[in-house]
Amino acid sequence: MQEKERAKQRAKELVSQMTVEEMASQLRYDAPAIERLGIPAYNWWNEGLHGVARAGTATVFPQAIGLAATFDTQLIHRTADIIATEARAKYNAAVKEGDRDIYKGLTLWSPNINIFRDPRWGRGHETYGEDPFLTAALGVAFVKGLQGDGEYLKCAACAKHFAVHSGPEALRHEFDAQASEKDMEETYLPAFKELVTKAGVEGVMGAYNRVNGEPACASPSLQKRLRGEWKFDGYFVSDCWAIRDFHEHHMVTKTAPESAALAIKNGCDLNCGNTYLHLLTALREGLIEEADIRQAAERVMTTRFRLGLFDRTEYDNIPYSVVACEEHREAALQAARESMVLLKNNGILPLKASEKVAVIGPNADSRDVLLGNYNGTPKKYTTVLEGIYERVGMERVLYSQGCHLYKEKVENLAMVQDRLSEAVTTAKESDVVILCLGLDAGLEGEEGDAGNAYASGDKADLELPAAQRKLLDAILAVGKPVIVVSMTGSAINLSRAQKSADAVIQAWYPGGEGGRAVAELIYGDYSPSGKLPVTFYAKTDDLPPFTDYSMKNRTYRYFQGTPLYPFGFGLSYTTFTYEACIREHCLYVKVANTGNMDSGEVVQVYAENRLCGFTRIFIPAGTVQTTSFPLEEMNLKTEKRLLVGGIGYQPEKLLSISLY
Template identity: 60%
Template sequence: MRDRTKAQAAAKALVAQMTIEERASQLKYDAPAIDRLGIPAYNWWNEALHGVARAGTATMFPQPVAMASMFDEDIMKKIGDAVATEARAKYNEAVKHGDHDIYKGLTFWSPNINLFRDPRWGRGQETYSEDPYLTARLGVSYIKGLQGDGEYLKVAACAKHFAVHSGPEALRHEFDAEVSEKDLWETYLPAFEVAVKEGEVESVMGAYNRTLGEPCCGSELLMKKILRGKWGFEGHYVSDCWAISDFHNHHHITATAPESAALAIKMGCDVNCGVTYLYLLRALEDGLITEEDITAATERVFTTRFLLGEFDENCAYNAIPYETVECAEHLALSEEAARKSVVLLKNDGILPLNLENLRTIGVIGPNADDRMSLIGNYHGTASRYITVLEGIQDYVGDKARVLYSEGSHLYRDRVEGLGLPNDRIAEAQTVAEHSDVVVLVVGLNENLEGEEMHESNAGGSGDKLDLLLPEPQRRLMEAVAETGKPVILINMTGSAMDLRFADQHFSAVVQGWYPGARGGKAIAELLFGKYSPSGKLPVTFYNSADDLPDFTDYAMENRTYRYFKGDVLYPFGYGLTYGKVEVPDATLREDGDRFIITATVTNSGRATDEILEVYIRDNESKFAVRNHSLCGFTHISIGENETKTAEIMVPKTALEIVDDHGERRVDSHCFTLFVGISQPDEKSCALLGTKPAEIELDI
């Protein structure tokens, strides 16, 4: 395993040879070379949320919210390892060619483990879930995959954005996220705590906003008391990009750039993504900081560089060849992830399609043949893309005719600038009328939901104003429905949408997410039954944004499945298969610091993979969450008409509540555990036609 003490000693010795000017220069994201000490230039800014991003060709995996639908820690770790392998391969060649540019390094600002608390947040697609437990488990798995278990870090992962950060994008530079102690410790911090303590993540990135009055890149509470104090974090801290300049420009916590630089570095922010640390020496001259403040930060960043083996020419990772980039193994893994991430939301029996009974298939919609609908944001470049249209064409071959119409623009009222509004509607209806079945592919892309400053979305903020698809697509859905032909809707978005019209009018509804470069192949294979879907929703699909609190309200009341009071369209944890899986019985036994649940699982339908989910409800404590909480999950493969058993691990910490002071403890003697293929809520049980087994636990 890696020896941090040794790396710290090496960093201390190297930094001691630097002048104070050289030390300060190393704290910018684009750190210059120090030739006299043999230190090459290094750029700390690299991205890898679902594959090596913005650095040319790499395997492009599904977007994180899609991967979360797999509810699979093992494959998340494998994906992290594959991404790290390609990162090393690309880094090795870049260094060989003297290329130290942005996005070419080994410190990756991934994963994003913020809570997806509101479906309007454009960057929610980068995250894993609205649930802290699922987010924590998948985040740790990805971190471990990225960082590896060798003598050196394979790459350095970064847990972001610390903390209490999830929009609105338009306000992030000035916003103060106010939360209760209970919500802070029950919802917003658990994934970060697990990333630090269990995942041993090497880096943490601070958010743009303030939390409880303090800017997140200069917060005594978050950075000193919690992260480095209570949790014992020893890695380096990096600001979000230009977040430190927000201190004086927008938050008005400080008055000048030197004051902002001083506050950030004194609170423990080591790397500045931005330019404010150009004022570190001015802050030193003004007596706002000491040389020791700069030295401590420099030692921490060089500890990371030593842990990466940057200064060891015999580092084993130096031998990783370029041929691993987009290799057959990684492409197969990406396709597996795409298959496991697709969620079947409605099926009246039309799926899987029987190709022998079809002569003509109509494929309609602005996302049917659009590469952008595959990739999401923070993406790399693939050498080949397979859209839904191409996936269907490839699968069908010459066994059926495939007709295609774009149907509408993604968000404008016409496709052709000189055309009249709805200029592709007639063609779409024609295609539908001439087809035996219609596959209608709608949704968004990173220009309509994502980070701030996208001009094509509402207000350029990156967020959605509501949960509706753009008006031209709604008109298209209505027009296709009017033809009376059976329709399968594929929704390709990175967030929950209002799909009530589709649920009411179409034969099947599929959440395709942004499934990766070759995701269209996976979706086509699902439609024709080459595999059974097994994905589950990692977020709640509400009926409308009108059912939610204000976007700027960070209180968890009436948010996410744990607290929501009303009816929803599709619940968290829900997803259909082509099987008919039930859990008629489950038992529990203690095993040290965990419980082991043994579930009896039956399948009266076709063979399928299925996700078993365990939820816990505290029956006594006034501090318990309103509904219930996910506390365990596992995968099972089960054949047609098969009965088998499966074991699911549940940590005993699942018994704990968080009180109004943010303290965590067991506060009850009576609990109910629900073991099944969904939540125990009425809507999930009605949609699936089965209820979870119940275990009463008295302690």
């Protein structure tokens, strides 16, 4: 706390020496140098969602939704610490070369802690899933790992997008997300509150949309929560070009100076975009006061002081050699292993290495599917096909792309389904098929990403592309054992695979060498232990309209139907038994590994219909582990019982513990 107060005082003293023009210039994301005061140029815009992004080589961890499937706060903390280490190394190297460009700074606009309320949302894979408790816990761990515990911030984390933001992407510049007070308190705000009050997150980014009529980047109601109730004292940044939307799309202002004035007077310190070029005009027109500009300048300069950008720090000597080093890549591989979710297994897994396998599908040898979005460039790629080659040798593997990821043919001059006969042949020639289906970040992502539905980023429904559905049917019809590997960042309809395939694996976007983790799982080098951070629904018809922000009939907490796979679900290669009791204001859970394989397990505790505790433990075969959960940390209200287990939210199958 003392270092923060010193940083505030130093910022105040430095800003006092600036002209109003200079102060205003520092409120742009691409802040120019002020040479007379010894202030170098600084570009605030950098990304670190699952690795340092968009600036060349870096360790690429599984996409955030995959990290969420680990349910492992320690792993998330270590992941973020590695990201910060590499960000510092790249920053140190860039500054030595006089490079202060975008994606080179230490203010990382991560994590994305919006709630993945609807599986159609294209950016949902950037989040930690649908549950506020899980999102908050993983988000706190990520922020603490990214910012470190030294005298200076290692990097500055940023909680985004504040708040009530989860599509539709095509409407985000004009959309008004209407949320009840109940849903605000129970769903949309808790994670942001936790990151501010428990993790001390340095930055918060506003969303594009309006929230209950107010633009999120200029919302008195949201700022009352953020700076009033939660005492946030970091910097607030707009989403990129969101302030321009005030007058161009939301129509809450008429001019750019009016938009700039509305934003800065309602707590937005930094503009990702160019609307703050109009701040001086707003000042001349009497729309704002110099004190508004000064306050924002002091806040952003405080962050730069907290990062040690004007001092020597303990991070200055981090060498470039740490970037994508073996230790970091091994950590990413371990994260991928923990993220894998086994959804079905009729006994076929793990495979024997002696069997001849056909590896088929558009994602089998895809590098793109490893990466997700907001990604760096891996030092080494390992696709699923390459991972299987490494594990059993090329001679025992047949390969066919099977189909294009989403088009009806691979070669432009060919007939439709031009890879289908090859795929069927390889299946017939094999003992077992590994069928790699799914999407990639070009099909589900942010507005404007190439290849997605109408450039909106969202999915139209929960179905695989038509070409892949035809491929799945054709391969199942061959009659050989089929293992479906689903590589997506969101829930899709896997009903056909669940009914007819022999095994189903949800592999997400698993990072640079994620294909190795898939191969290791298939051949039993480790037991799967990932759990679903989202509900998998059977069809879109089960859901309310995408634009409806009410939580009614959404996520496991409010869904009234029968899910295909429940939140928290995930199988193992071993078996577990649970015992639980409450004593001395604490829930004690004893888990026995009754199978023949060492395995991780995620112990989940639900207060009737909401997750209120979880922990990941490792249990060698034939042994017992006991873990505990203080009741006071569960925020218990009127609930009468706790539900305990590792099989996800399936109340009738979980251990029920009375609270009275």
